[in-house]
Amino acid sequence: MKLHVYDHCPFCLRARVALGLKGLPFELVFQANDDEATPIGMIGKKMLPILEDEDGYMGESLDIVAKVDGLSGARVFDAAPRQALVDWIERTGGPVGKLVTPRTPDAVYPEFRTESARAYFTRKKEANIGPFAPLIARADEYRAEMEQALAELVPILPDAEGASMEDVLLFPVLRSLSIVPDLKLPPAVEAYRDRIAERAGIPLVNDLRSQAA
Known part of the structure; x- marks a missing residue:
């Protein structure tokens, strides 16, 4: 499982927090900020984070959070924030x-x-x-x-x-x-x-x- 990110990006950090707090192993891949071709080739737009796994590519940070939440142990990110x-x-x-x-x-x-x-x-x-x-x-x-x-x-x-x-x-x-x-x-x-x-x-x-x- 790979997570393609920009290090500065708060949306990318959402996915990284979820993976980290769940203790899931993954490969972190940093994309150059001016590289348009790679993310467009994955999900059709220049947007990160992108989760790459056996199912293919997934964008949208909170969709990634929801997916990784179900990969191991009890779900912890379901409850709405205050x-x-x-x-x-x-x-x-x-x-x-x-x-x-x-x-x-x-x-x-x-x-x-x-x-x-x-x-x-x-x-x-x-x-x-x-x-x-x-x-x-x-x-x-x-x-x-x-x-x-x-x-x-x-x-x-x-x-x-x-x-x-x-x-x-x-x-x-x-x-x-x-x-x-x-x-x-x-x-x-x-x-x-x-x-x-x-x-x-x-x-x-x-x-x-x-x-x-």
Whole structure:
């Protein structure tokens, strides 16, 4: 079983969290961000994650989560997440994107090891959200907004020793934020993020930089 991903992609992280928390063996395959032909050849569109197994190819992160949930042991990702957590994720989408997106085309991620891949991402995203430079210039403002939101997350954190759809949805947000320098997480949020990263086998960005050094 193979999972084709971009390392920065929160939707890809959903599938990785599910596989990791279920303890299922799989091969992780990183695709270059500017490689359109490979995913289109698999599922007809440039979109990851893609699960490759004996049944063929499957896209859509939550479909993959549902499939792998049924491969071993009791199902753990069936229950709906709490609305308060869903609301928090939706509410913070703006500041997360403003902090994370302009920093994303970074060679610390395998999909951005080439200049052409970084340029491809930048061109596509800037066409949708505008130039990255003004977002970087307002980083202090967005960081303060995000830190307030992270404080509000503390009372509704999932159990880091459990496994649920809440982990599938929340951890990718927190892991994406690990590329933002000087972002202060409340201790409880940091502990949750680090524990899920450990259990799912997904290194944070600082770990990636240490491995590359």
